[in-house]
Amino acid sequence: MDDLYRENILDHYRYPRHKGHLDAPDIHYHDVNPFCGDEITMEVQLEGDRISAVAFDGKGCAISQASASMLSEAILGMTLDEVKALDKEFILEMLGIPIGPVRLKCALLALKTLKAGAWGVEEWPE
Amino acid sequence: MDDLYRENILDHYRYPRHKGHLDAPDIHYHDVNPFCGDEITMEVQLEGDRISAVAFDGKGCAISQASASMLSEAILGMTLDEVKALDKEFILEMLGIPIGPVRLKCALLALKTLKAGAWGVEEWPE
Amino acid sequence: MSTLDRIRSDFPILQRQVHGEPLAYLDSTASSQKPRQVLEAMDAYYRHTHANVHRGVHTLSEEATAAYEQARLRIARFINAASPKQVIYTRNATESLNLVAYSWGRANLKPGDEVLITEMEHHSNIVPWQLICQITGATLRFVPITAQGELDFPALDQLLNERTRVFAFTAMSNVLGAINPTAELVAKAHAVGAIAVVDGAQSVPHLHSDVQALDVDFLAFSGHKMLGPTGIGILYGKRALLEAMPPFLGGGDMIREVKMTGSRWNELPYKFEAGTPAIAEAIGLAAAVEYLDQLGMDWVAQHEREITAYAWNRLHEIEGLRVLGPGPERRGGLLSFVLGDLHPHDIAAVLDGAGVAVRAGHHCAQPIHDHFGIPATTRASFYIYNTHAEVDRLIAALHKAKALFEF
């Protein structure tokens, strides 16, 4: 447990980066975690191929919100192809904490939402 | 096993009593055991209230056929009300052997058929 | 040894440590733990008796059949069913409710008919009715909930009408803890000519249940919530209703005769039990029922009332904590709460770090959470093996969570 709530997670949870909405997002996608009702909206603005602005909004636990905040920071400047290639391991490394199968869904919600938006599909199937 | 096939059971199986059909039965009923496909037809002729003639026909194992044969002997002369009151214990005593739950269905098939006929219902619910 | 100590010594899992702390298992509403008596009954069955039931002439099959049917009789007695033929084995309460919806519903519902359920139902008593209403064209209606988290009786009386064919409700809410007055609700349903389908998933494990006294038409419950194994549930039904219903699943055991041109169904309860059943699980559930009976359901209910009242009081010591549902005198042994802005997942994770297992989420009852405008709650629930000391650990860990997340 003390492993789970490392200071950097709590910091992103308390002071989320990029929280809010963009005026004219190129990509805008919303998803929920059916197991707990957590919600995330991811918004991305592109300049050419690269992400030039990002915002997220949502309600949820420290893990899902910190993950969205950290992910938002991480993808700024990435190309859309790079975003499409992000995987579970990327998130786990980013968070740097041990996560069981149920909380994994919280941790991955932001990425799942982002990738569905990037690929333009209804749902990203993990 | 040796308990199951006592000499009197084998005797009734080999030399069934009342096997065949009546010319003008007052009650005629046929039933099958869904678990093994055994079949019994019971026919009864009445004089007033009393059973004056009885016949059975069927295909099946030694237990079901011996039980039908012994039952046919036993009910000759009974009233219909007496037949309606016959129960599982009557059959078990008549056979005089230990019987498990699955073979019990074989042992009771003749009585089940007879009682459905006596009560005039589609099936006697044990 | 006290009764409680003796009980605890029967549950091997209570010896476990979680994150270096002894396990305080406060999640029995989701699924209970199992006493060794239940595990030993199943293990002994597999080691000495197992064979397929009903058709075998050999000794093992005869013994397995006898044990399997004896278990049914034991369970029938536990709920005071008039006959074991009215006790149908299913996988869980969910399948039991689906069986009623599909089999009774498809034969009896038509456009214009109404199915009435409540806003406090578990998804398992909502979705089957949504599906069957879609298939049959019947209309689904919901009884609302009062601010106190109880059924709105005036609204119920308005909603129940001559078009109502089914009133399906939970005897005890798995979120609010509210114990509904089952006999009274059944009578209301019958007064308008509707059948009463009771979700007993939470009531049967915790309260004495007499299907004849309650006059329920159907009662659904799960083995795993009442000390029994996973993989087994029960549907009780009134005989005439069950007799008149078409079968649900088709296959082995549920038929009397199969011809290429059609089939005839077997008698009750087999008509509704297709394929090789959960034999060991039925035997395990009978052992669970035996265990509960030996304690006595009065003892069970009394123990839970006490511990729930204690937990209710101690939880209300925590500032910003709000418990959903009625007061401790009108509820079962579970308490769902919100604590300020803290997310239930985070609360549960901190509690887990202290060895305290609680559930966080919507507990498969989204409509009631929507009703209160909250996506999720944290739920602590109690059963025969829980202690006051475990409640104290719950409270201490909640203070820790507050300290970590409140800012």
Add this chain to the structure above:
Amino acid sequence: MSTLDRIRSDFPILQRQVHGEPLAYLDSTASSQKPRQVLEAMDAYYRHTHANVHRGVHTLSEEATAAYEQARLRIARFINAASPKQVIYTRNATESLNLVAYSWGRANLKPGDEVLITEMEHHSNIVPWQLICQITGATLRFVPITAQGELDFPALDQLLNERTRVFAFTAMSNVLGAINPTAELVAKAHAVGAIAVVDGAQSVPHLHSDVQALDVDFLAFSGHKMLGPTGIGILYGKRALLEAMPPFLGGGDMIREVKMTGSRWNELPYKFEAGTPAIAEAIGLAAAVEYLDQLGMDWVAQHEREITAYAWNRLHEIEGLRVLGPGPERRGGLLSFVLGDLHPHDIAAVLDGAGVAVRAGHHCAQPIHDHFGIPATTRASFYIYNTHAEVDRLIAALHKAKALFEF
């Protein structure tokens, strides 16, 4: 110790005596026995890990969820499914087949469509199709059987046509022992645009099964016939088909979102798994699959081929005995036979007296018995733990039965 001795020592029930004789269990086609590895896996789960899966944040629930999903992966690998999402837990093969018939069938069948099955099907692969044809107005057709007890291929080619939407057949008959050429039959179905539904209840326990190589659309099987516990079965399906299908049972776990106005379904495989699943049973089945994998399915098939060939020869020593179905080279490890006028129940009872457990009856396959004009047969079947010595005891007991009943 020989492999066979080692295997036998893993099965506690084989120590049992029946009527004073050591048990010779020749009824694995009905249900197999369980090695202690399977029993221990389930017992350990209940003693150390049990909690409800999927929703819990606490340690036990995380561990239970991991074990439950790990089991799915293990079973997916055993049949070479591309993804564990294509492996749906059910109660038994019967429920798996019903799931396909109800869910796929109701969405896809209409009057004029044809469902093709065979005369050698188990009731579990007949009755669901009878029910769904009744509901949808589709027509059910049967592929006949040759005098040798094999599928009549010319007739099959005639019956498969552009109206055929489903071809459902058993990969191995539980009466005739006939092993059907699954890949070839699947290809024939696909050639006319039908889906192939394979009843693998008898094949998966005994033969290496590769769903991708066989290209089956659906495969159904039961845990209890392959060393696993009762109460669990599997439905494998092709992803696109499963994705397109409406759900079957409604309730907890199978939904993404429940609103009073309607619900959205969860992703695969959960869409088809309503309510608390058979968690311990899934873990037990994974342990069974592990056991089979360690032996190797080649060893299993080879052992059964040998013992079946031996039993075939020895049975034919008995005058008046007739085995149904193809020769030993084209069959699985089971032999159903008639012996003069002796009733199978009586034969089985005499054999039981000698400690030999065989099955007697129609084995839930009445049409094939009707085809041969016999109400019932006696069936001896073999699995990994059976020995030549047990076959010898079978033969000796059959001579005894002949002596008792022939007159």
